[in-house]
Amino acid sequence: MQIARFLFYPIFVLLGSVRRQRLLQVGLAIVVAHILMAFICGPTGNKDDPYGLTRWIPPYNPTKSYPEIPRLAPPSAAHWMGTDHLQRDVFSRVISGGWAPIVVAFSSIAISLTIGSILGWISGFAGGLLDRVLSLSMDAIYSFPSMILAIALVAVMQPGLVPMIMAIAVVYIPTYFRVTRAEVLQIREQTFVEAAHAVGAPWWRVLLRHIAPNTVNAIMAVSSFNIADAILTEAAMSFLGYGLPPPAPDWGFDIQNGQRFLQSGYWWLITFPGLMILSLSLGFGLIGEGISDLVNPKRRRKKVG
Amino acid sequence: MALLEVKGLTVSYPVAVGLSAFISRRFLVAVDRVSFSLPEGRTLALVGESGCGKSSTGLAVLGLLEHVGGEVLFRGKDVLRLRGKALKEFRRRAQIVFQDPYESLNPKMKVRAIVGEPLRIHGIRGDEGRLRRALDLAGLSPPDYFLEKYPHELSGGERQRVAIAAALILDPELLVLDEPVSNLDVSIKAGIMNLLRDLQEELKLSYLFITHDLADSFFLSHEVAVMYLGVTVEQGETEEVLLHPVHPYTKALLSVAPGSGREKVILSGDVPDPLHPPPGCRFHPRCPAAEKRCVEAPPGEVELSPGHSVRCVKAESPREEP
Amino acid sequence: MGGIGKYIVQRVLLTIPMLFILLTAVFLMLRLMPGDPVLAMLGGRNVSPELIEQRRKEWGLDKPLHVQYLNYLAQVVRFDFGKSSRTGRPVLYELRTRLPATLELAFGGIFFAALFGITTGIWAAVRADKTSDHVVRLFHIGSFAIPIFWLGLMFQMVFAVQLDWLPVAKRVSGIYAYTFQPITRFYFLDAILLRDGKLLLDVFKHWILPAVTLGIALTGFLGRMTRAAMLEVLDADYVTTARSKGLAERVVILKHALRNALIPIVTVMGLQFAILMGGAVLTETVFSWPGIAGFLVRSLDARDWNAIQGTIVFIGVFIATVNLIVDILYSIIDPRVRY
Numbered sequence: 001m002q003i004a005r006f007l008f009y010p011i012f013v014l015l016g017s018v019r020r021q022r023l024l025q026v027g028l029a030i031v032v033a034h035i036l037m038a039f040i041c042g043p044t045g046n047k048d049d050p051y052g053l054t055r056w057i058p059p060y061n062p063t064k065s066y067p068e069i070p071r072l073a074p075p076s077a078a079h080w081m082g083t084d085h086l087q088r089d090v091f092s093r094v095i096s097g098g099w100a101p102i103v104v105a106f107s108s109i110a111i112s113l114t115i116g117s118i119l120g121w122i123s124g125f126a127g128g129l130l131d132r133v134l135s136l137s138m139d140a141i142y143s144f145p146s147m148i149l150a151i152a153l154v155a156v157m158q159p160g161l162v163p164m165i166m167a168i169a170v171v172y173i174p175t176y177f178r179v180t181r182a183e184v185l186q187i188r189e190q191t192f193v194e195a196a197h198a199v200g201a202p203w204w205r206v207l208l209r210h211i212a213p214n215t216v217n218a219i220m221a222v223s224s225f226n227i228a229d230a231i232l233t234e235a236a237m238s239f240l241g242y243g244l245p246p247p248a249p250d251w252g253f254d255i256q257n258g259q260r261f262l263q264s265g266y267w268w269l270i271t272f273p274g275l276m277i278l279s280l281s282l283g284f285g286l287i288g289e290g291i292s293d294l295v296n297p298k299r300r301r302k303k304v305g
Numbered sequence: 306m307a308l309l310e311v312k313g314l315t316v317s318y319p320v321a322v323g324l325s326a327f328i329s330r331r332f333l334v335a336v337d338r339v340s341f342s343l344p345e346g347r348t349l350a351l352v353g354e355s356g357c358g359k360s361s362t363g364l365a366v367l368g369l370l371e372h373v374g375g376e377v378l379f380r381g382k383d384v385l386r387l388r389g390k391a392l393k394e395f396r397r398r399a400q401i402v403f404q405d406p407y408e409s410l411n412p413k414m415k416v417r418a419i420v421g422e423p424l425r426i427h428g429i430r431g432d433e434g435r436l437r438r439a440l441d442l443a444g445l446s447p448p449d450y451f452l453e454k455y456p457h458e459l460s461g462g463e464r465q466r467v468a469i470a471a472a473l474i475l476d477p478e479l480l481v482l483d484e485p486v487s488n489l490d491v492s493i494k495a496g497i498m499n500l501l502r503d504l505q506e507e508l509k510l511s512y513l514f515i516t517h518d519l520a521d522s523f524f525l526s527h528e529v530a531v532m533y534l535g536v537t538v539e540q541g542e543t544e545e546v547l548l549h550p551v552h553p554y555t556k557a558l559l560s561v562a563p564g565s566g567r568e569k570v571i572l573s574g575d576v577p578d579p580l581h582p583p584p585g586c587r588f589h590p591r592c593p594a595a596e597k598r599c600v601e602a603p604p605g606e607v608e609l610s611p612g613h614s615v616r617c618v619k620a621e622s623p624r625e626e627p
Numbered sequence: 628m629g630g631i632g633k634y635i636v637q638r639v640l641l642t643i644p645m646l647f648i649l650l651t652a653v654f655l656m657l658r659l660m661p662g663d664p665v666l667a668m669l670g671g672r673n674v675s676p677e678l679i680e681q682r683r684k685e686w687g688l689d690k691p692l693h694v695q696y697l698n699y700l701a702q703v704v705r706f707d708f709g710k711s712s713r714t715g716r717p718v719l720y721e722l723r724t725r726l727p728a729t730l731e732l733a734f735g736g737i738f739f740a741a742l743f744g745i746t747t748g749i750w751a752a753v754r755a756d757k758t759s760d761h762v763v764r765l766f767h768i769g770s771f772a773i774p775i776f777w778l779g780l781m782f783q784m785v786f787a788v789q790l791d792w793l794p795v796a797k798r799v800s801g802i803y804a805y806t807f808q809p810i811t812r813f814y815f816l817d818a819i820l821l822r823d824g825k826l827l828l829d830v831f832k833h834w835i836l837p838a839v840t841l842g843i844a845l846t847g848f849l850g851r852m853t854r855a856a857m858l859e860v861l862d863a864d865y866v867t868t869a870r871s872k873g874l875a876e877r878v879v880i881l882k883h884a885l886r887n888a889l890i891p892i893v894t895v896m897g898l899q900f901a902i903l904m905g906g907a908v909l910t911e912t913v914f915s916w917p918g919i920a921g922f923l924v925r926s927l928d929a930r931d932w933n934a935i936q937g938t939i940v941f942i943g944v945f946i947a948t949v950n951l952i953v954d955i956l957y958s959i960i961d962p963r964v965r966y
Contacts, residue, residue, distance in 0.1 A: 136641075140649035143950060144943055147905030148923065149656075152939055155927040156657055170656065191409040195468070198367055199423040199475070200396030209422075213413040228772055235774050236909055240924060255777055259913075263795065267784055274777035281772035289768055 021294065027224075027286030034098050034280045041092075042099030043248070051096055051249075060089035062096045063247040072261065075268055082268035084257065086247075094272050097249040098280060100238065104161065105230035108168035109223060115169075116176025117219055123177070124184030125207050135181065142174035150233050151240060159242040167237075168230050179222050183215040217291075224288030228281040235277045251277050307342040308380065308511045309366065309479060314339045315374035316361045316535075320580065332372065333580050335361040337535040339375075341528075345478070348505065348512040350522035350543065352558070353532035356576055359515045362532070363481045366513060367399055368392065379479070397427050400472035404484035406464030410456040416440075417452040420471045427475065435474060442508075443470035444500050462493035469500070473508070481513045486521065498524055519562045523547055528612075531555050534579060534587040541613030551615045553592050586618065594619065634958050642951050649943050654699050657936065658692065686932045699936075703944075708937025713929040718937035722919050727812035728798060729918030732837055732910065733903050737896065739842025740849050745892065747846070748853025753880060755858060763850065770847030775906050779840040779913035786836060793832050796915040800829050837914040844906040845899055852895050856888040893957075900949050904942060 041062075043051060051061050060066060069087040073079060081090040123134040141149075153167035187193060188211060196206045237243050238252030246253065251273035258269025316336035336358040343349045351359040365373045368384045377384040379395060387395050400423075403409035410419055421436055429435075440448035443466040456464055465485060472480060482501065486494040502525060504510060516522050522529050523543060530540035531554065539552040550556045557570040572591045577583050583590050589599040598618055607620040683689045687698055702708060708718035744767075751763035787795040794800060798814055799807060803826060810817050815834075818827035861884050869879045904920060911921030919938060926934035 136645055137648045137652065140645045141652050143645070143901055143946055144649060144653075145901045145905035145908075145946070148908055148920070148939070148942060151908065152923070152927065152935065153656060156935075191403040191405060192411045194364070194369060195401065195403060195409050195471070196411075196422070197369055198396065198401045199426055199471075200393045201422070201426045205426065209414075210411050214411070225771070232772070232774050236776060239774075239776050239909070240912065241928070252774075252776075255774075255780065259780060262780060262784055263788055265784075265788055270777065270780050270784070274774060274781065277774045277777065278769075278772055281774070282769060285768040285772045289764070 021290045023286045023293065024290030027283045027288075027290060030279055030283030031287065034276075034283060035102060037095055038098035038102045041096040043096075051092075060092040062088065062092040062249040064088065072266055072269075074266075081272045082266075084254075084269055085261065090254075090268060090272060093249040093254055094251070094276055097251040097254060097273060098276060100161065100244050100248070100250045101231045101234045101252075101277070101280065104164045104168065104234040105227045108165045108230055109172065109227050111165070111169035112172035112226075113176050113219065113223060116173040117180045117215070119173070120177040120180025121184055121207060121212055121215070124181035125188065125203075125211060131181075134177070138174040138177045141171075142178065146171040146229075147233060147236060151237060151242065154237050154242045155240075159245065161244060164234055164237055164243065168233055171233075172226055172230070175222065175226060176219065179218055180215050183218045184211055187211050187214050217294075221288055221291040224284045224291060228284035228288065231277065231281045231284065308345045309343040309513070310378040310381075311342065311362075311366060311375070312340050312378070313375035314362060314365055314377060316358065316365045316370055317372045317374075319372065331580070334582075335535055335579065336365065339530075339532070339535075339537050341530050341537070341540060343479075343511055343513060343528075345511055346505070346509045347528065348514050348526040350514045350516055350526035350529040351532055352516055352519060352522050352529055354517060354576060356534075356579065357532040358535040359517075359532050360483055363401070363483050363513055363515045367401055367481055368395070393427070397423075397475045398477050399479040399481070400475065400477040401481040401483060402465070402468050402472050402485045405488050406461055406468055407456075407488070409468050410464055412456055414455075415452070416454050416456075416459075416467050419456075419467060420474055423471060423475050429475075439470040439474040440467075442473050442504065443467070444496070445470060460493075461489050462496060465489060465493075465497055466500070469497075469504075473504070476508075477510070479511050479513065481515070483515045484517065487517065501525060519547060519558055531558070534576065534582055536587055536616065538588065538617070539613075539615045541610075545610070545613050551609060551613075551620055552588075552617050553594050553619075554588050557593070586616075631959060635955050638951060638954055638958075642947055646944065646947050649947065650700070650703055650940060651696075653936075653939050653943065654696060657939075658695070703940055708940070709933040711926070711931050711934040713926060713931040713934060718934050719941075721922060721934065722938060722941050724812060725917055725919045725922050727814075728916060729904075729907055729911070729920060731813055731815065731834065732841060732907060732916060732918060733900070735834055735838025736841030736845060736903055736906065736910075737899075739839050740845035740899075741896065743842060743846040744849025745853050748850040748892075749857055749880065749885065751850070751854045752857030752861060755854075764854070767847040767850040767854075770843055770845075770850070773843065775840060775844045776909040776913050778843060779837065779910055782836050782840055783913070793836055796833075796913075798830065798833050798917060799826070800833075803829065837910050837916055840913075841903065841906050841910045845902060848899060848902070849892065849896065852892050853888065856891045857884060860884045860888045900953075901946055904946065 041051070051063065060069075065087040066089075067087065069079070069083050069089060071083065071087055072085055073083045075082045079089050079091060081094055084090055084093075119134060119138075123131045150167045150171045153170060154163045157163035157167070193206060193210050196210050201209075234243070235252035235255075238250045239256050241253070241256065243253050244250045254273045255270045258266065258273070261269055314336055315334065315338055317332040317334045320331045320333050339358075339362055341349060351362055353359045361370065364370050366377050366384065368377070368387065373385055375385075379399065382391070382395075384395055414422075417436065420439055424430075424435065436452070437448040440446065440451060445451045445463065445466050451459070451463070451467070456467070459467065469485075485501070486497050489497060498521065501512070505512060512525070514522065514526050526543050528541065529543045529546050530537045531546070531552065532538065533554050539546055539550065539555045546555065547559065550559055553570075556567075557572050560567040560570040570593060572593075574591050577587070577590060583600075585598075585600040585602055586592070586595075586604050589595040592599065596618070604616050604618045604620075606614050606616050608614045609620060680689075687695055690698070706719055708722075710716065711718050711721055714721060747763045747766065751760045751767075754760050783795050786793045807817075807826065810820055814830040815827065818824075818830050861880075869882075870876075907918060907920040908924060910916065911918045912924050915921070919941065923935065923938040923942075925931075926938060
């Protein structure tokens with residue numbers, strides 16, 4: 001019961017605040033649209049008909065070349081976003097290409113959020129040598145460019161969905177560690193924590209009931225920005241060829257393909273997938289901004305006297 | 306027998322200055338050999354400016370600080386050496402109310418959870434009656450109106466009453482009141498002060514009342530200890546100390562209290578850096594009556610009359626020898 | 628002065644364990660990640676066991692982990708990363724000759740980020756909560772959200788392909804490839820040293836698109852910082868005092884507010900070098916820019932183990948050094964930085 005409340009708390013807060021927040025509204029609308037699209041049009045798991053649902057919207061399979069489709073044709077009534085060099089419909093690839101970034105971003109952030117926050121709670125709460133060593137290690141990794149580290153890690157493993165998730169997860173652990181630890185250090189000094197100690201609450205109770213729940217807001221705000229960032233990292237990985245193996249639709253990879261035809265002026269190959277990445281990442285960025293707007297004014301409240 | 310007997314209490318804090326925390330640690334002595342005793346059902350006020358160590362004393366008495374020396378005897382047992390079950394039992398019998406009710410209540414918990422938490426921690430079956438009684442005692446009635454509220458839905462005075470209810474629910478014997486009314490408006494303050502006085506009478510509570518306001522201590526306390534830079538400079542019966550102050554610091558504090566009718570003694574300079582306390586009497590750099598011998602050695606404690614003691618060379622021998 | 632000296636010593640002392648941890652983390656991550664690096668480097672399936680064994684020996688991966696670790700540390704200390712199997716030259720040479728290109732790009736990125744970020748940040752702060760503030764804030768969020776490689780490609784498409792104003796990629800035009808002998812490898816400097824105006828223009832034309840691309844990636848960050856810092860300063864008493872003296876609003880903003888807001892802005896700018904390097908990986912790839920970040924990507928593609936490890940370590944050491952220098956400089960400029 002307690003755990004359920006803790007887990008769903010962010011969602012309640014989000015729903016409760018949406019009504020007042022324009023940025024949150026727009027961001028949520030964009031993100032929900034993307035998620036719906038990705039899961040309606042993404043891979044179905046059905047071997048015979050892997051992108052079954054996509055076929056119903058534009059009548060094409062995103063991974064299939066059709067002899068009747070012209071090569072590299074500009075956008076038209078039949079092919080809203082044109083066609084590529086393999087005689088595939090770009091629109092069908094664009095609407096199904098969001099699956100990989102969304103799955104990768106959510107899974108990797110879920111992993112790094114869990115590990116990073118738990119380490120941050122413990123480190124900030126325990127203090128002492130453990131805290132110093134952990135902070136120094138996390139700072140060391142944090143100071144390294146996350147994009148480079150993630151790309152190098154995924155390249156060292158075999159390209160694919162799980163390696164992408166793992167690489168991004170590793171890279172973001174220090175971010176959550178730092179955010180939670182900083183929050184814990186601040187909350188630890190608040191008097192309600194001292195009050196809990198004073199009535200004899202055991203340390204785990206103080207941590208789980210008094211400190212951890214009060215770090216959730218900060219973690220939430222960071223998470224949205226991080227998901228936006230993770231989507232860009234996934235796109236970059238797939239752009240560099242470490243993403244889903246072709247012919248699976250993946251925006252970054254499609255942009256890499258389009259790059260080959262850039263000098264010939266086939267603009268539609270890169271423009272549309274790029275706009276999709278931008279809008280998805282922007283949606284999460286707006287949510288993050290909205291949450292920060294919500295969280296910060298409260299924190300600025302000065303005590304009297 | 307005194308409920309609480311504090312002997313030579315010393316509190317220090319490690320001072321970490323940025324990166325140097327990795328290399329060396331220094332200590333700031335916030336409370337320096339403070340002694341007092343608090344009989345059952347009475348109130349002792351610790352009075353002083355902010356940073357004088359009065360709050361540290363309060364927290365140390367409850368065994369909430371590290372780097373604490375001396376003895377804190379609660380019913381004859383040293384709190385600083387309590388562990389495990391005995392410590393938990395002590396935590397049940399001694400409670401604290403903090404200064405800022407905006408910070409002392411967990412913003413993510415409802416009043417029901419805040420006030421009921423001590424019961425759960427101590428494994429006491431949380432019957433609804435006890436919860437209601439605590440709220441009633443703290444003057445939050447009807448209890449049902451308050452139980453399902455979050456702290457941010459309450460006023461400052463109501464929040465402080467919630468904190469008091471949470472402190473009362475375990476039927477404690479000792480209450481440390483850490484500036485409980487300093488953050489409240491004057492109109493609300495009076496209500497809380499009256500509540501505290503009534504509660505003491507009704508429940509036979511003992512208070513360690515920490516305040517910077519001499520008027521408050523006059524209202525609530527039986528005895529008072531005036532602190533300056535970690536040291537008690539004067540202590541005794543409240544009326545005796547406040548009506549016949551001896552130490553120049555007590556006099557100065559009293560003179561600036563509103564309606565004291567005394568000639569104002571404005572202290573020059575700031576409270577010195579506690580990391581580098583001045584030699585001799587700690588008050589001498591600001592003392593209007595300082596002499597040469599004040600710099601030389603810290604003054605000893607002199608008992609002027611039974612229970613009224615002061616730490617000043619002037620009390621040792623009224624005039625400097627030629 | 629003694630305080631500063633002490634701070635510098637402490638800061639340097641702290642950098643050493645941090646670098647050590649970073650190097651260890653890089654080592655562990657590259658070794659302990661699931662999947663056999665040798666197999667991955669060789670491209671997966673259909674590789675003979677002999678070849679795998681041979682590569683394992685070549686890279687020293689056949690030895691126990693702690694021996695590998697000590698070898699690795701010894702390499703790092705001597706800055707000897709072995710030979711690149713792709714180019715046949717020492718990895719350190721490759722990195723040294725490519726560093727100026729990356730720096731030239733990075734400076735450009737910082738310059739444009741500062742230009743766009745600080746101006747829009749001031750604009751937004753001065754008109755806080757008006758429509759233009761919201762538009763600027765949206766632009767700042769957008770700059771976070773834009774895929775930098777895609778932005779580079781769009782710039783190429785518009786300015787190089789469609790409008791044909793600028794070259795698509797590389798640092799200089801093809802005609803210079805045989806005649807131009809770089810001296811410092813900072814091409815702007817080289818063109819000036821050679822007193823070659825045409826070359827300078829050519830270098831500038833090649834530099835502008837990647838530099839702006841990289842700059843935009845950092846604009847949002849700086850813009851938000853500037854806006855926040857300006858908002859704070861604009862509320863401060865000395866700004867109100869300046870206003871009450873009847874100074875023109877523009878003077879108040881530029882002379883009194885901005886000067887004080889700049890300190891926090893400049894402080895964070897120095898620490899954004901890591902983000903800049905991350906952006907450089909993609910910018911260099913898109914613009915075929917011969918820097919170290921692009922070198923890493925090509926080494927990863929070519930499964931060039933020595934080059935991969937060497938480049939990552941080099942970037943780590945480089946960033947740690949930059950952060951160290953930046954921190955020390957600020958501690959001298961602004962005593963408040965030291966706490």
